[in-house]
Amino acid sequence: xxxxxxxxxxxxxxxxxxxxxxxxxxxxxxxxxxxxxxxxxxxxxxxxxxxxxxxxxxxxxxxxxxxxxxxxxxxxxxxxxxxxxxxxxxxxxxxxxxxxxxxxxxxxxxxxxxxxxxxxxxxxxxxxxxxxxxxxxxxxxxxxxxxxxxxxxxxxxxxxxxxxxxxxxxxxxxxxxxxxxxxxxxxxxxxxxxxxxxxxxxxxxxxxxxxxxxxxxxxxxxxxxxxxxxxxxxxxxxxxxxxxxxxxxxxxxxxxxxxxxxxxxxxxxx
Amino acid sequence: xxxxxxxxxxxxxxxxxxxxxxxxxxxxxxxxxxxxxxxxxxxxxxxxxxxxxxxxxxxxxxxxxxxxxxxxxxxxxxxxxxxxxxxxxxxxxxxxxxxxxxxxxxxxxxxxxxxxxxxxxxxxxxxxxxxxxxxxxxxxxxxxxxxxxxxxxxxxxxxxxxxxxxxxxxxxxxxxxxxxxxxxxxxxxxxxxxxxxxxxxxxxxxxxxxxxxxxxxxxxxxxxxxxxxxxxxxxxxxxxxxxxxxxxxxxxxxxxxxxxxxxxxxxxxxxxxxxxxxxxxxxxxxxxxxxxxxxxxxxxxxxxxxxxxxxxxxxxxxxxxxxxxxxxxxxxxxxxxxxxxxxxxxxxxxxxxxxxxxxxxxxxxxxxxxxxxxxxxxxxxxxxxxxxxxxxxxxxxxxxxxxxxxxxxxxxxxxxxxxxxxxxxxxxxxxxxxxxxxxxxxxxxxxxxxxxxxxxxxxxxxxxxxxxxxxx
Numbered sequence: 001x002x003x004x005x006x007x008x009x010x011x012x013x014x015x016x017x018x019x020x021x022x023x024x025x026x027x028x029x030x031x032x033x034x035x036x037x038x039x040x041x042x043x044x045x046x047x048x049x050x051x052x053x054x055x056x057x058x059x060x061x062x063x064x065x066x067x068x069x070x071x072x073x074x075x076x077x078x079x080x081x082x083x084x085x086x087x088x089x090x091x092x093x094x095x096x097x098x099x100x101x102x103x104x105x106x107x108x109x110x111x112x113x114x115x116x117x118x119x120x121x122x123x124x125x126x127x128x129x130x131x132x133x134x135x136x137x138x139x140x141x142x143x144x145x146x147x148x149x150x151x152x153x154x155x156x157x158x159x160x161x162x163x164x165x166x167x168x169x170x171x172x173x174x175x176x177x178x179x180x181x182x183x184x185x186x187x188x189x190x191x192x193x194x195x196x197x198x199x200x201x202x203x204x205x206x207x208x209x210x211x212x213x214x215x216x217x218x219x220x221x222x223x224x225x226x227x228x229x230x231x232x233x234x235x236x237x238x239x240x241x242x243x244x245x246x247x248x249x250x251x252x253x254x255x256x257x258x259x260x261x262x263x264x265x266x267x268x269x270x
Numbered sequence: 271x272x273x274x275x276x277x278x279x280x281x282x283x284x285x286x287x288x289x290x291x292x293x294x295x296x297x298x299x300x301x302x303x304x305x306x307x308x309x310x311x312x313x314x315x316x317x318x319x320x321x322x323x324x325x326x327x328x329x330x331x332x333x334x335x336x337x338x339x340x341x342x343x344x345x346x347x348x349x350x351x352x353x354x355x356x357x358x359x360x361x362x363x364x365x366x367x368x369x370x371x372x373x374x375x376x377x378x379x380x381x382x383x384x385x386x387x388x389x390x391x392x393x394x395x396x397x398x399x400x401x402x403x404x405x406x407x408x409x410x411x412x413x414x415x416x417x418x419x420x421x422x423x424x425x426x427x428x429x430x431x432x433x434x435x436x437x438x439x440x441x442x443x444x445x446x447x448x449x450x451x452x453x454x455x456x457x458x459x460x461x462x463x464x465x466x467x468x469x470x471x472x473x474x475x476x477x478x479x480x481x482x483x484x485x486x487x488x489x490x491x492x493x494x495x496x497x498x499x500x501x502x503x504x505x506x507x508x509x510x511x512x513x514x515x516x517x518x519x520x521x522x523x524x525x526x527x528x529x530x531x532x533x534x535x536x537x538x539x540x541x542x543x544x545x546x547x548x549x550x551x552x553x554x555x556x557x558x559x560x561x562x563x564x565x566x567x568x569x570x571x572x573x574x575x576x577x578x579x580x581x582x583x584x585x586x587x588x589x590x591x592x593x594x595x596x597x598x599x600x601x602x603x604x605x606x607x608x609x610x611x612x613x614x615x616x617x618x619x620x621x622x623x624x625x626x627x628x629x630x631x632x633x634x635x636x637x638x639x640x641x642x643x644x645x646x647x648x649x650x651x652x653x654x655x656x657x658x659x660x661x662x663x664x665x666x667x668x669x670x671x672x673x674x675x676x677x678x679x680x681x682x683x684x685x686x687x688x689x690x691x692x693x694x695x696x697x698x699x700x701x702x703x704x705x706x707x708x709x710x711x712x713x714x715x716x717x718x719x720x721x722x723x724x725x726x727x728x729x730x731x732x733x734x735x736x737x738x739x740x741x742x
Contacts (some may be wrong), residue, residue: 023385060298107369
């Protein structure tokens with residue numbers, strides 16, 4: 001019951017601060033590209049070059065096979081890298097979001113929880129543009145967009161909720177224990193290789209796959225590929241879907257509790 | 271309930287001090303580990319009740335807990351124990367440039383600050399012009415905040431804080447970097463706000479501005495409210511505490527706290543900020559236990575200006591410079607009341623003596639004495655020469671001692687003043703300074719009710735005036 005009231009209050013806070021969220025998002029987005037000559041192009045250049053490098057290393061350097069599970073390696077890689085890039089940059093961004101807005105702490109009682117939402121939203125702008133490009137590339141390879149493509153909206157939402165909960169935890173605890181921020185960076189490095197991004201989950205023997213699926217990001221990456229390459233809809237993976245939302249809700253609630261508990265002390269450590 | 275803006279009940283706040291960051295981590299990770307921090311109490315058992323529409327002045331030394339109190343009101347930090355009730359939207363100006371992004375320009379900061387406080391963009395656009403006009407920082411409004419001077423930051427911050435119609439305004443000592451013109455404007459604005467029912471918390475080290483704009487004041491020392499009352503009463507006692515001898519501080523403090531307890535319930539003069547008529551001039555000298563004995567016959571009689579100059583032991587000229595080209599010593603410089611009590615905290619309109627002695631170790635002739643009164647910043651305000659121009663003192667023998675007594679009417683306005691004393695030779699028609707003490711003595715002029723019609727608090731001289739207005 002108390003949880004329901006909290007959820008209602010939080011939605012109210014978001015509604016009351018919609019101007020602030022919009023403004024924060026806009027500024028966040030602008031500030032990433034302000035004072036650069038190429039401006040927003042960097043938002044695309046960065047993931048594209050990264051994907052290119054990985055592509056070159058694997059196709060030319062390591063001579064890996066030209067397709068994964070029947071999907072050409074190029075789009076297989078793109079479809080995994082784009083969500084992963086969004087996840088990793090946003091996670092490290094939200095971890096530092098309190099620090100980078102520390103000047104607001106001295107302003108008094110503000111709803112700092114909305115900073116995370118704004119950061120996720122501002123990163124979503126580039127991400128959604130990249131996802132649309134991705135859909136067209138897949139189309140060029142013969143994967144005609146259909147009703148299943150709209151599942152991407154669901155997966156983007158799912159990833160954003162996961163990021164919000166994780167961000168509340170990491171941003172608030174890292175103020176007190178700075179090592180958390182480093183831990184996040186290291187986990188992201190590991191995560192890139194432990195999540196089926198450049199390799200397909202089918203190369204792992206069936207009886208060990210559940211270990212990989214403990215990683216909630218794994219669900220997202222597989223989901224993106226299903227949506228792009230005419231795979232099964234998300235309700236087919238009923239266990240995975242339930243597991244993902246279970247974990248995400250635990251993270252979200254824990255994040256809300258930790259954030260609220262620690263918030264009164266922010267003023268003392270910043 | 272409804273007319274209380276802020277209420278503190280037994281509020282304490284301590285900061286955990288760690289010897290090293292490692293200790294903080296150890297304590298945080300080890301659930302049953304021993305305590306590794308020291309507790310520094312910034313506030314101890316604060317009880318305070320502020321009604322809507324009061325301007326509360328908060329005075330106290332650096333590090334006494336004033337800022338922590340304001341931070342608790344604006345919810346930047348949380349108390350460790352006790353209850354805090356804050357009714358109303360708080361607009362806080364805690365530090366220079368607080369709540370502002372150094373990379374945004376002035377306009378962006380105004381809009382962004384307002385929007386973060388829950389205003390819509392349209393609403394902020396409507397108020398934008400007022401704020402820019404109030405801040406008066408010219409073209410800099412379009413420059414990033416990091417290029418601002420501290421005065422400009424204070425201007426922008428204050429302009430924003432007061433123009434979003436706050437219910438509670440919290441102003442820490444940030445206005446002190448503003449120029450006098452701007453300060454005046456801010457005080458006027460605060461009075462406007464408070465007339466419209468806004469509660470203001472104002473921290474200042476300037477006793478005169480507290481007296482001028484606040485309706486009530488509290489004195490905080492070592493985390494405790496040790497005195498509460500009319501601004502004049504509080505600032506006057508703050509001075510005695512600040513400049514009191516270190517070994518007597520504790521005694522003085524206890525006396526003030528007792529005084530605070532005994533004080534009859536004052537009716538908060540919430541609608542008359544400056545002229546609080548309930549001002550009960552208490553006899554401060556009785557608090558200064560160890561100063562010279564004096565007759566405590568000055569009991570309060572109604573509204574006449576009865577005041578007693580005091581001696582603040584720690585209030586001494588720190589910039590005293592002695593110049594000597596002849597073997598002369600100026601000794602024993604002091605200011606005293608007509609009754610002979612040595613003082614350095616005077617009141618306007620009263621007469622005082624300046625006394626000192628000159629010891630001549632050599633024979634001298636054709637000399638004169640010069641006395642120069644200066645403002646705190648060194649502006650020469652007045653001077654007295656003895657004997658008058660054209661005459662000089664007769665020949666003075668070796669080893670003679672001269673006692674000088676200068677009686678003067680204290681026509682200065684509240685503030686600190688310095689005195690130079692010099693001995694000048696005119697031998698051979700050539701002026702030469704034989705001996706001089708610059709900033710030889712410092713004295714303070716207290717504020718007083720009889721100064722109510724003085725318009726500028728940055729003026730020096732008290733005009734002997736009388737004003738009459740006739741209508742046809």
